Amino acid sequence: MAAIDPHPARRSPTAPGAPNAPLTTLALAHALSAAERGLAVIPLSRTKLPALPSPHRDDPPSAPRCHGECGLPGHGVYDASTDPRRIRALFAAAPRATGYGIACGLPPHHLIGVDLDTKAGTNSTAALRELALRHLFTIPDTVVVSTPSGGRHLWLSGPPDVVVPNSAGRLAPGIDIRGAGGYLVGPGSRTEHGVYSTVPGTARLAPALCPPALLRLLTPPPRPHHPAPGPGGRHGTGLVQFVLGAHEGQRNTRLFWAACRAYENGIGDALTEDLVTAAVHTGLPEREARSTIASAARLTAGS
Structure with a gap:
């Protein structure tokens, strides 16, 4: 992964006179x-x-x-x-x-964000250090983004077959996790409290692989399946429509998300051909579509 440029060139102006x-x-x-x-x-x-x-x-x-x-x-x-x-x-x-x-949990990086907050009465950095000592892992060198409040966001890369959920304070007080379905504020963003920026010396790093011991802490215990009606039902139709609505740059991501939801609801195998047809309709090659659905099936197996 190339460096995260803190000062990229301006490329596409917004409409003249627009707010901000x-x-x-x-x-x-x-x-x-x-x-x-x-x-x-x-x-x-x-x-x-x-x-x-x-x-x-x-x-x-x-x-x-x-x-x-x-x-x-x-x-x-x-x-x-x-x-x-x-x-x-x-x-x-x-x-x-x-x-x-920046959306988390998506290929190719499967980003996991470790948000070390600075809430009153908490020392999230010390809490993470204590977790690392207790569970025998080391936080690798990785991209670190500083927040206007003095907190830090650590960028880690997860495996493609593991879904890390969002959580707040579950790991330890002051430590929030951004996973699948969540997002991180990108460096260079300006908020009402200030600007997010990469910590010097980390901009040229790629998101490091999440240590296996930490990944186990971030992964929820297995949950039972709750089979849903067949693919002709509203849920199956909605997933197919979700794939059909994908724009370029979203096709694989939407297909993967829809396939995961289908397998979690017990309709993955029955809905596969409809999902493949929808993905091909958006321009995704059939072989790539089937590979993405197979990845979703492996990911959700036993969940």
């Missing part, structure tokens, strides 16, 4: 730089939340939850992409964006 135009342009440049390294990104506001409003904000509470199956932007981390054209379109639709988020 210079900051949005700079955030876009940082996001494009991250995407070049295989990191899927989304625009963020000053509050560190996704900058695009949900297209379903006026839906009734009983409406089925959408993760982007509708094809519209505004689904948070599910909008994440490495495709420059898609990223530019997302930022064009978010003129108030001043930063970007």
